[in-house]
Amino acid sequence: MEVLPRGGVVDLPVEERTWSVTVGWPRLGNPAVDVDVVAFLTDGNDEVRADSDFVFYNAPLAPSGAVELTLGRTDESVVEVRLDQVPMDVDSITIAATLPPGHTFGLVGGVHLMVRTGAGVPHLRSVLDSATTEQSLLLARIYRRGGRWRFRAVGQGYEFGLAELAVKFGVEVDD
Known part of the structure; x- marks a missing residue:
C-alpha cells in the first residue's frame, strides 16, 4: 500500500473502475x-x-451514480467513486470536508484518507495534518490526465464553511 504525502499524486490502475x-x-x-x-x-x-453535481448529506448520490456518499459513523464517511459512470464532461471529483462555525481543523486533528479498490483492497493512504485555522479542507482530487485517472492528496484549507466552499465550486446556494 502506498503512502501519499500532502500534494502527492498517483495514477490509478486502469483496470480498477470503482474506488472507495x-x-x-x-x-x-x-x-x-x-x-x-x-x-x-x-x-x-x-x-x-x-x-446536482454537489454530493453532500442531503444529496448523497450524484445523478449519474458516479459518486455516492455514505454516512453513519461519527468519525468517518465513505465516498464511493464509479469511474465508468463519470460523465465525459466531468474532469475531476473533489472530495472535501467542512466544519460548523466556531470549529477549525487545527482543533479536530489530522484527517486520514484510505483508498480501496471496489473489492475492498487497500491501495493507498494519506494523512492530512497540517491544518490550523481552516474551517473547510480540500482532501483529495480524482481527475483525468492523459486518458487516465489520477488521485491527488490535496490538503488545501480555507477559513470559511460549507456554503462558501460550495459557491467556490459554482454551486448556487440559497440564503
Missing part, C-alpha cells in the same frame, strides 16, 4: 465535532455543471 475513499478524523470534544464530507463533480473550469 474513507475519510476519517479523531473524535474529539464532547460532543464530538460534526465533520461534513462532500464531493464536487467539476468540469474543465473546476466548477459543477449543475447544482
Whole structure:
C-alpha cells in the first residue's frame, strides 16, 4: 500500500473502475465535532455543471451514480467513486470536508484518507495534518490526465464553511 504525502499524486490502475475513499478524523470534544464530507463533480473550469453535481448529506448520490456518499459513523464517511459512470464532461471529483462555525481543523486533528479498490483492497493512504485555522479542507482530487485517472492528496484549507466552499465550486446556494 502506498503512502501519499500532502500534494502527492498517483495514477490509478486502469483496470480498477470503482474506488472507495474513507475519510476519517479523531473524535474529539464532547460532543464530538460534526465533520461534513462532500464531493464536487467539476468540469474543465473546476466548477459543477449543475447544482446536482454537489454530493453532500442531503444529496448523497450524484445523478449519474458516479459518486455516492455514505454516512453513519461519527468519525468517518465513505465516498464511493464509479469511474465508468463519470460523465465525459466531468474532469475531476473533489472530495472535501467542512466544519460548523466556531470549529477549525487545527482543533479536530489530522484527517486520514484510505483508498480501496471496489473489492475492498487497500491501495493507498494519506494523512492530512497540517491544518490550523481552516474551517473547510480540500482532501483529495480524482481527475483525468492523459486518458487516465489520477488521485491527488490535496490538503488545501480555507477559513470559511460549507456554503462558501460550495459557491467556490459554482454551486448556487440559497440564503
